[in-house]
Amino acid sequence: MALLEVKNLEVSFALRHGDLVALNDVSFTLDKRERLGVVGESGAGKSVTGFAVINLISKPGRITKGEILFDGKRLDQFSEHEMRSIRGNHISMIFQDPMMTLNPVLTVGTQMVETLRAHRKISKAEAEKIAIKKLELVHIPSPERRLSQYPHEFSGGMRQRIIIAIALLTDPAIIIADEPTTALDVTIQAEIMDLLLELCDAQDMALMLITHDLGVVAEVTERVMVMYAGKVIETAKTIDLVRNPRHPYTKGLINALPGHGECDQENRLQQIPGTMPNLTEIAPGCSFHPRCDYCQDICRSTVPELRQIGESKERWVSCHLVGKGQL
């Protein structure tokens, strides 16, 4: 049994004109110690997927269909109170911008201790001890002193380390990292990513890495899920996906990476023409068809199913044309 299993998840935002479907029939699994990458352009629904797992979708959004199973339990049916014992305890999150994530008026110590004490019945002193240990794990020098400092006294990289330390506090089973390095300086991005991977391995944690950067995903994850306009369009082992993307959109993404794709002799970055549609104006049929080079009539009229392709059980694609000789 997978550690986390999401089935046919649908998330909608209730707006004045009616519901806006942000996630449509999203299903995936995450095993223990597995590293899953979720890739897509901004607005594709990858962050919503992450937040949906811990039932923390911003208003007026809500889960309208589907199941979320964690350790066999239906998280989507949990009460708010029960959910709190999952968040930050069994499933931790790392947010994109460390500058905005920590509360500016509370000390780092307070923000760590409160997390521990929300989930464990321990004294403040004990909590501080654990906090110091975790800060050491993320290589923060002189952690005792640092506990009493405020977020603004740390650099961006340091803050993200602290956030990782907070995520580790309760030894969670899953870490959901939503673009953990995007807001950081390029020079320390790799450093933080390495630290995160190292700790996941050491602590036996599963990682759900949400990012727009297929390059990072290719390097660090085992499996990948590509999202477009609120849907999963392709999912595969990372190595398979990178070597042999099937969905035209994935192909485009891979081609856009430096050092990949058909034109790599010329080393030219290929762009996918056009932009991802706004969720309110999704075209009928395949939502990618307006940008697709291979677009055919069926693409314009019928929504493609996500179906298994080829021999690997883990390879699924949502495209009418894939495996029918055309692609």
Next chain:
Amino acid sequence: MKGFKIISLLLMLLIASTAGAKTLKLAMDADPVSLDPHVQLSGGMLQYSHTVFDPLVRWTQDMKFEPRLAEKWERIDANTMRFHLRKGVKFHSGNPFTAKDIVWTIDRLKKSQDFKGLFEPFTSAVAVDDFTVDVKTTKPYALLLNMATYVFAMDSVFYTGTDANGQEKDIILKTGASFALDNESGTGPFIVAEREQGVKMVYKRFAAYWDTKSPGNVDEVVLTPIKKDPTRVAALLSGDVDFIMPVSPQDFKIVGNAKGINLVTMSGGRVITFQLNQESRPEFKDVRVRQAIAYAVNNEGIVKKIMKGTATTAGQQGPKGYVGYKESLTPRYDIAKAKELMKAAGFEKGFEVSMMAPNNRYVSDEKIAEAVASMLSKIGIKVNLKTMPKAQYWPEFDNRAADIMMIGWHSDTEDSGNFSEFLAMCFDKDAGYGQYNAGNYCNEKVDALVLGAQVETDLAKRAIMLQEVEQILYDDAAFIPMHWQHLSWAAKNNVKLEAIVNAQNFPYFGDLVVE
């Protein structure tokens, strides 16, 4: 809250009926500016003086003299009056009251900036023995007894010597700290127990008060100044105070109709007038123009509408009861006649004048001025009216800054002559006459009559002289009289205020009965 209120009320009633201690909560528009009765000659200070001190004689409701510290008096010669003083009277300090104190008090009055004018005819007071005083004047003086109402005996022993600052205790200072500012020792029915200027004043009954026949049964008076008219009325209506004075005209209806509240009014001696400046505005030199204005002004309307009937329309200076009062001199509202007079004077098309009035000195002063301005516009006189607080008004008045100026006058001597001396006589800075004659009206005949009346001791002759003055002023339309303000007081029904009020507006709180 309501429950608490009822309980506290019951408690109060309980205490009142068993112990008999009676407190009067009094709200006035202002509190005394000082504890020194000689520091200012004003209604407020005289009200205070009647509460804490006793005069030689005082006015009764029917304008007679009532013996107080003087039991009897007799005229010895044309220039001397002998007063026989009450025996066994004690000051608040415990010192006995004797003739010495009267002599000392009159001496001090002659030093006071405010009173020295009134006591100018007095040469000296001489103690014949401990309880007899001879008061001498420079010339035969008809108003000597009127002046005796201002002689509030002060404790000469108490006020002699130097205070902690080394300052003479009897010094009269208008703007600085003095002994008499914060300390009092009179013979009056109440002692000042507590004073916070502008906030509160507490009087306690003087246990050794001489007048044991007085029915007064109030043990404590708490005076709170409440300046705004509606707030003062609200305080009475909400039961926070027992007694308010004055009551403004617009509140007569609600106060009069309120259950358990008694409203008393009485015609007073303050006349409200407008003066027409003949120097700044040559048109006013023409008697027809002045008369036209007198005809254009609807005194009746103003009294009825603005004063809500709380004033008596006036055609002359002194009200009924004053010696100079002449029944026939009544207001003469007649627009047609006024227009005719304007035409006759050659001002059919009218002209433009300026007018000034205070807005916080007399009852509804600003509104009266506005109404008059509107009335004058009906005969073609366009009035540019400016109203201002009294602190700014008096300097303007001194400068005769506008063509028409409003002035109210109350005779300090309760005598007709006083009006003319200040308002109608030709301006003479040295003699001090016509000081408030902003109309610059000047008539030798009036001057001669008024001066003659000062020394005329034959009261019948004197009355004829003063009535003639009023007649001349009326015919000349020397000024535009409006009305005499009424005085007004209101209290809860258990406060028997009718018995203690008078036309001078000196309520005798010592004699007040609270049931």
Next chain:
Amino acid sequence: MQTKRQKFKESYLLYSFKRDKVAMVSFTILTIFLLAALFAPVLAPYDPYDTASIDIMDSEIPPSWVADGDSRFFLGTDIMGRDLLSTMLYGLRISVMIGIGAVILQAIIGIGVGLVSGYMGGKVDAILMRIADVQLSFSTLMVAIIVSAIVQLTFGVGRYEQLAVPLLVVIIGIAEWPQYARTVRASVLGEKNKEYVEAARVIGLDSKRIMFSHILPNSLSPVLVISTVQVANAVMSEAALSFLGLGMPVSRPSIGSLINAGFEYIFSGAWWLTFFPAILLIIFILVINLLGDWLRDVLNPKLYKG
């Protein structure tokens, strides 16, 4: 691009206006009030400034539908015998004049100071903003009360009366400029660092002109939002001053001085003297505030707090 965005904004403004009943009703009432104020001399049945037409015998007549009412005076008359409706219309006119005048003055001073402060920076900026801070901390009403008390005493009430309207405009205007100055300064600082200004400077264009041509449109929505609220504030300040006897004289009353005059009669049974002007004032300020709120929600400008 600029015009497109502008168009979008406009259509959005209109769109949300049409959807918001409160905004529509407020706007309608405000328009009626402003028109009534503008055309007071035409609309008012009587001229309250014409003393010859006023008769003291007509004073304190209750509204026409009440017993003792007089059909000549719809809302009754005041203590001087003036038609209350006409006096209120003229009063509204004066209140509106003072309110809008004061806000225009504030805006001129504030925008000027804000531009100078933001553009010059350094010492000039520090001093100007310090002055703004001090003045803000002194509270505008306080400044207005003190200034008008002093002015009134200095000029004497007599002369004050003729100058009352312009003086009140100046007093209230001077008291509230820092609001604008801070907002505009923030816009200038924001714009100053933008690349196109740098670029313009590098290629030798007049960066000042480019900058200001961008800054003013950018500060338009905060200035608009501030202005609505400020008009309400100015009218309130004027009413407060008048209530203290430091504002408009009774002979040329604003709404505030009408309430003040009526306050003396609050127990006299002449309730209409206070009631109608008070209701007029409250509704007037309420609709401006409601519109201001709506504008703030729609435009959502970056306002300087404090």
Next chain:
Amino acid sequence: MFAFIVRRIIQATVVMLVIGFIGFSVKHQLGDPVRDLVGISVSIEEREALRQELGLNDSFLVQYGRFLKNAMHGDLGYSFFYKRPALDVIFDKAPATIELVFAASLIILLISVPVGLYSAIYPKRFFSKFAMGVSIVGVSIPVFLTAIVLIYVFAVQLHWLPSYGRGETVDVFGWESGLLTIDGLRHLVLPSIALSSIMLPLFIRLIRSEMMEVLETEYIKYAWAKGLSRRRIWMVHAFKNTLLPVITVGGVQLGILIAFTILTETVFQWQGMGFMFLEAVERSDTALLVAYLVVVGALFVVVNTVVDIIYGLINPTVTVASR
């Protein structure tokens, strides 16, 4: 910190000097105080003598020089009406005003914080919409009207509460306090409600909008993701951040509150500094006017300094010295 205080003192001095000069430069034109001191029939010469005695006839510069010299010694002149040093009079009146402002601030705090937070957390609920509706109407009603209505309803019609004045006061080390007697507290109710009525709606709206903004931030979302309790998130994480702008604005509003005491005290005949100020204007008691301006100026500077210090204590990213 030291530099900060020195700077503040210099600033305060400049403000005081400016106020002193403004107040003073118009002083000898502020009507004639002598007329209020003497009876009406006093002669012109007597009045002139009194003016001479009061030094009102000296030249402007002489009078200003004297004023500055005396001010150095803490003497801001002598009130003509009270016949006492102006500062003494003001310090006697200050407790009344301070207690009124204190009571009003308490009412504002106790109501605006819970209501503001509630309507930010549950913006769609009926009570929140109701509170917002009431508050915008509240903002639009001038404070003097509120005061009049309160007096009319609770004092005149219902007889529940007194309509004017401070009631019974107790002297606590020279501080006339009305907070210690039942009568004093009863007198405090209506004026403090009236005074708070102007700021209360503003604060509810301010706290609500700030709180709503804070609730949208990343760090609050993160706090949810950490599995913290609602209480902790709202009361610690969100509220503390909401406080920052509220304190800044609050400092300014406290100044406005002091200004509004002039209105409230006038309607309720509350014997405080504001009431005294207006009376001094009417009486042309110029020394008192100038002293009032100086004291209120000093009060504002102190309040702002305290607000800045508190702000610095709550907001770790700001050090007091740098402001």
